[in-house]
Each structure stands twice: as C-alpha cells, then as structure tokens.
Amino acid sequence: MQIVRHSEQTLRTALISKNPTLVSQYKKLDAGEQRLMNEALQPASDLFGPIILHSQSDWITSHPEPAQDFEEFFSDPYRRTPSPEKCSIYIQCIGSLGNTRIISEEYIKWLKGYCEAFFYGLKVKLLEPIPVSATRCSFRVNDNTQNLQIHAGHILKFLKKRKPEDAFCVVGITMIDLYPRDSWNFVFGQASLTDGVGIFSFARYGNDFYSSHYKGKVKTLQKKSSSDYSIFDNYYTPEVTSVLLLRSCKTLTHEIGHIFGVRHCQWLACLMQGSNHLEEADRRPLNLCPICLRKLQCAIGFKIVERYKALVKWIDDESADTPGVTPKHSREDNVNLPKPVEAFKEWREWIIKCLAVVQK
Ligand SMILES: [Zn+2]
Numbered sequence: 001m002q003i004v005r006h007s008e009q010t011l012r013t014a015l016i017s018k019n020p021t022l023v024s025q026y027k028k029l030d031a032g033e034q035r036l037m038n039e040a041l042q043p044a045s046d047l048f049g050p051i052i053l054h055s056q057s058d059w060i061t062s063h064p065e066p067a068q069d070f071e072e073f074f075s076d077p078y079r080r081t082p083s084p085e086k087c088s089i090y091i092q093c094i095g096s097l098g099n100t101r102i103i104s105e106e107y108i109k110w111l112k113g114y115c116e117a118f119f120y121g122l123k124v125k126l127l128e129p130i131p132v133s134a135t136r137c138s139f140r141v142n143d144n145t146q147n148l149q150i151h152a153g154h155i156l157k158f159l160k161k162r163k164p165e166d167a168f169c170v171v172g173i174t175m176i177d178l179y180p181r182d183s184w185n186f187v188f189g190q191a192s193l194t195d196g197v198g199i200f201s202f203a204r205y206g207n208d209f210y211s212s213h214y215k216g217k218v219k220t221l222q223k224k225s226s227s228d229y230s231i232f233d234n235y236y237t238p239e240v241t242s243v244l245l246l247r248s249c250k251t252l253t254h255e256i257g258h259i260f261g262v263r264h265c266q267w268l269a270c271l272m273q274g275s276n277h278l279e280e281a282d283r284r285p286l287n288l289c290p291i292c293l294r295k296l297q298c299a300i301g302f303k304i305v306e307r308y309k310a311l312v313k314w315i316d317d318e319s320a321d322t323p324g325v326t327p328k329h330s331r332e333d334n335v336n337l338p339k340p341v342e343a344f345k346e347w348r349e350w351i352i353k354c355l356a357v358v359q360k
C-alpha cells in the first residue's frame with residue numbers, strides 16, 4: 001500500500017492557484033465554502049484524505065498522466081461549459097436496465113435524480129428509452145466471457161446525431177457490455193469530449209458478472225443478418241441492488257465530470273480518480289475533493305450548501321425522483337419499488353459533516 005500525500009503548499013496551489021485573478025475569485029466564495037475547501041489543506045482532515053494505492057495495477061501507477069490543478073482547468077481552451085442555451089444533461093437509455101419495464105423505468109429515474117443533485121443547477125432530461133436495434137450498432141458475443149456486447153463507437157455516432165439543441169451533453173447508459181473495436185475485450189465506457197457525448201455500461205457492476213453462474217452468457221451467435229437484433233429481446237440484466245445503483249451513480253457522475261473538462265484527480269481521494277478495475281472503482285469515493293469541487297462549481301455556479309442538501313434529499317427520498325409525480329402504470333401498478341439506498345448511508349453521514357462545516 002502506498003499513500004500519495006502532497007504538501008499543504010502543493011494542495012493550496014492546486015486549489016487556489018497563484019494567479020491573482022483566481023486567488024481573488026476564491027476569496028469571493030462564501031466564508032463557509034472556503035472553510036470547507038480549506039479542509040483539503042489539513043493533513044488530519046477527516047473529510048478529505050489522501051489517495052491510497054493498493055497495487056501496481058491501480059490507475060495512477062499504470063497510467064501516468066499530468067495532474068490538472070484548478071488553474072489548468074480554468075484556462076483550458078478546449079473545455080466545454082454549459083451556457084444558458086445549452087444547459088441540459090440528457091440521458092439516453094439503450095436496452096432495458098432491469099428485467100421488467102417498471103424496474104427499468106424506476107432505475108433511470110433514480111439516476112436522473114442523482115445527476116440532478118450532483119450537477120446541481122443543471123437540468124437533467126430523459127430521452128425516450130430505445131431498444132438496441134434503434135441504434136443500428138454492430139454487436140458480438142465475446143469469445144472469452146460469452147456475453148453480448150455492443151459497439152461503443154457506433155452508439156456514440158448515433159447519440160451525436162440525436163443530440164437535442166439545448167443539450168450540454170448526451171450520455172447513453174446500458175446494461176449491455178461494450179467493446180470499442182474487434183481486438184479489444186471490453187470497455188466500461190467511451191466518450192467524445194468535444195462532441196459532448198458518452199456511452200457507459202453498467203453490465204459489469206452486477207454482483208454476478210465475474211461469477212461462473214453469470215446468466216448473460218450466450219452459447220453461440222446465430223446471426224441471420226447484421227440487422228437481426230432479436231437476440232437482445234429479453235436479454236439478461238443483473239439484479240437491481242443498492243450496490244449496483246451506487247456503482248452506476250458513481251460511473252455516471254465521474255464520466256459526466258470528464259465532459260465538463262475535469263481530468264483524473266491526483267490530489268486527494270476523489271470521485272475523479274482514475275480506476276483500472278472494479279475493485280479500485282469501488283474504493284474511490286462518491287464525493288469530489290475540494291479541487292474538483294471548485295472546478296465543477298466554476299463550470300456550473302451552484303451554492304455548495306444547496307448541492308449537498310439536494311444529495312441528502314435524494315438519498316432520503318426513497319421513492320421516485322420527483323415528489324408528487326406518480327408514474328402511470330396501468331397493468332403493472334402493483335409494483336412499489338423503493339429506491340435501494342443502503343449503500344449510500346455512509347456517504348450521507350459524510351455530507352452531513354460537510355454541511356456542518358459550511359454552515360458553521
Ligand atoms: Zn475517468
């Protein structure tokens with residue numbers, strides 16, 4: 001195990017910068033917001049700890065990349081920022097997320113609600129869910145894992161064409177595994193930052209993907225033609241659990257974070273840390289460190305207190321994302337799906353502590 005610990009001075013420069021304009025911008029933040037962000041500089045802070053590496057296969061060791069501090073983020077000429085005309089995050093669900101229509105619909109609403117709280121101040125809109133066939137993407141059965149996979153690049157092209165006028169970005173989500181090209185085994189997701197589109201799969205986040213009993217294995221692919229998508233009808237989806245929801249929320253917010261121009265974090269334990277494998281992704285927290293939080297706040301312009309409160313509310317609100325709106329389910333309306341949030345409880349306690357610091 002190796003601890004990546006930066007000096008107080010390094011973290012101060014990463015967070016506040018030495019650029020006089022950015023220093024004065026920092027000083028204009030609410031006193032409470034500065035108090036919270038300054039926690040990054042406390043070596044013994046129980047809110048923001050250092051990055052801990054467990055093995056050589058962890059991201060930082062295996063993918064050396066330059067660290068991005070606040071000033072670099074701020075002055076990045078290629079960074080996309082939401083504007084009043086393009087301020088909506090669109091989510092496009094591809095294929096079913098659960099084994100019934102109701103579960104699938106609820107799941108996507110939970111994700112929408114989470115993103116709305118996380119990217120507080122932006123609108124998150126759902127595009128009408130579509131079957132895989134609508135994207136006309138290539139697909140295959142993976143030779144090693146025997147599961148169905150769809151071509152990530154083809155999905156990106158499809159999403160780019162369908163991007164609504166007011167979209168800051170469109171993110172596709174699916175429970176079907178992805179591959180980027182024939183020679184690759186799989187990919188968790190792929191995005192085009194310049195186009196503001198991304199596609200992310202949660203297929204490998206179920207509790208059974210890596211088990212020998214995994215039910216998504218297909219014996220052989222007897223494709224009549226490349227346009228025969230019938231194999232996707234009733235294709236296996238993992239059981240919806242609190243852990244699956246947490247992993248999905250984490251991936252979605254990390255990846256949308258990249259679309260805002262936030263690069264992998266190398267400062268403190270943070271959602272924006274890169275991850276090379278599922279175990280490392282699970283270790284990564286749900287929260288942003290103060291440096292990445294300042295980047296996101298600069299791009300969106302929320303009040304930190306309001307954002308934290310919205311996140312707590314999402315965890316506490318166990319039903320649908322929008323109170324007062326009851327979904328109309330004519331035939332399957334006996335289903336009452338509570339949002340599985342047990343896995344978020346520890347994080348809830350953490351947010352409450354942050355709120356106490358901001359509001360002191
Ligand atoms: Zn990443």
Ligand SMILES: [Zn+2]
Pocket residue numbers: 265266267268269270271272273288289290291292293
């Ligand atoms: Zn960070």
